[in-house]
Amino acid sequence: MTELQSIASQVRRDILRMVHGCQSGHPGGSLGCADLLVALYFQQMKINNRKGKGGYLSFNMDGKGEDLFYLSNGHISPVFYSVLARRGYFDVTELATFRKLNSRLQGHPTTHEHLPGIRIASGSLGQGLSVAIGSALSKKLNGDKTLVYCLMGDGEQQEGQVWEAVQFAPNNNVDNLVAFVDVNGQQIDGSTKKVNDNRDLGAKYKAFGWRVLHVDGNNMDELTTLLRKIKRLVGKGQPIAVMMKTEMGQGVDFMMHSHKWHGVAPNDAQLEQALSQLEETLGDY
Amino acid sequence: MKKYTFTEKKDTRSGFGAGMQVLGQTNPNVVALCADLVGSLKLDAFIKENPERFIQCGISEANMIGMAAGLTIGGKIPFATTFANFATSRVYDQVRQSVAYSHKNVKICASHAGLTLGEDGATHQVLEDLGMMKMLPGMTVINPCDYNQTKAATIAIAEYDGPVYLRFGRPVIPVFTDADQKFEIGKAWMVNEGTDVSIFATGHLVWEAIQAGEMLEAEGINAEIINIHTIKPLDEKAILASVKKTGCAVSAEEHQVAGGLGDSIAQVLIQKHLAPLEYVGVKDTFGESGTPAQLMEKYGLSAKAIVEAAKRAIARKK
Ligand SMILES: Cc1ncc(C[n+]2csc(CCOP(=O)(O)OP(=O)(O)O)c2C)c(N)n1
């Protein structure tokens, strides 16, 4: 296992234990996107490493001089929270409070509770790309050369607002923006193909004027190669869209190959069975 | 205090699903639409029995509302369904222009309203929907109190010609109203006659109001409890008759106090019969993750909160 893979294994354990701990939340998409978030936060993104109170990373809302990440499909908050905690924004023990009363780790990410690392509320689907564009424009106005990353779901692509944003970005040279679509082919009511087929998403983004790339989002080598390439492609007049093929429930055999684990928590026996498939690399919280 | 008992607990959204199944069998014009939340809206039976009259919209609520408006042209009775937040705030202009202003016979049916949606948290816990929807001219707004009343209301709104917002929820709560009730839009239901204070409750708060009535009775206070299941058109007559008798009122709703049922009642009282009114509702704040019971307690929507509000209202009587 490479270092990134070993972090991803621990993040997957965190996701399962968080969702199990409150018997609610969304393991499927979280497990599928674990590799991307780990690669972004532990290798790709330029993050201010200055430590503040309690030895945690000091978080600044404006993020000037830092790469920023926006999670538009807010229901996969478990992977976001785990990666933020493992990266050092807050204590990993706080992951145990997920979705419980008086927690900073709300069901969907919020700024309302001031959790370090979160810059916008998400949960109502379809809104994140617009925010990411605004944030990227703000960087341009500031003369700030750092980048903005955004992740969306593939079911989420059915929202009209996504396409308002997709049309805007290339027309306005938002070339400091990288949008990932989690193409796992699943959503709540079944496969995206059956519910409301996205057809050739990459071709659509391309037709709107984006530079489109494809990657296996559960292959860390491929991901890191792609991310290196992206660094060379930004700033060339076009926003970048990555069609990221993943498996919902990646890493846990009985959660894969269906939409069933989109938003269901494992029971005790299922948790044990799932954890037995994922190495505890950094210590459970 | 009239005794209310229950033998089972069910979610009001299942009452909606049961009503839809009846409509599927009895009204060939009824069409159901949903935006990737079929299981949450309990539409499985309707879809199984009437697959050709179900439209899966995918995650595109604005498109769903527009299509529902279009379906009415040609005589269909569309029931557009999703979570309450996505059925209202997400699509307010589509509802305003294509449904309300155009006066189309669309039934907007919304589950997971309010704090009792629980762990998903504030992004999903809409507490402004009753206010938004009641402000739209011509919109009927209904918030039933249990499984049976939701089922009856679902069936009743298909008979009514005009736009309707029907709101229900996720938690399992006591089933205490009659199984074979006839639902009358706009007609308040006298839950318990009393003399000391009028408690006007809607939705999940009706059962809490009954609990509160029993707690007040133990302290010698005789509460009148009225279920306002239809927030618009409001049963002014029932409200005025009750407050003229008791001299003070409490409103109870799983909603912001600004713009909800309480404010509708306040308008009536201010204009026609001045009397003290105390609000039980969410006080200008967003919700958060937690179990439904924890949230109802923390945000002051429990039976205990209604008891305290009743005492405050009584103390303000001259
Ligand atoms: C506007 C809006 N409509 C509906 C929902 C309910 N919802 C939450 S997740 C989801 C499915 C999302 O599918 P996808 O983007 O593919 O994510 P995945 O299931 O793959 O994690 C839906 C419909 C929502 N959160 N927001």
Ligand SMILES: [Mg+2]
């Ligand atoms: Mg998906």
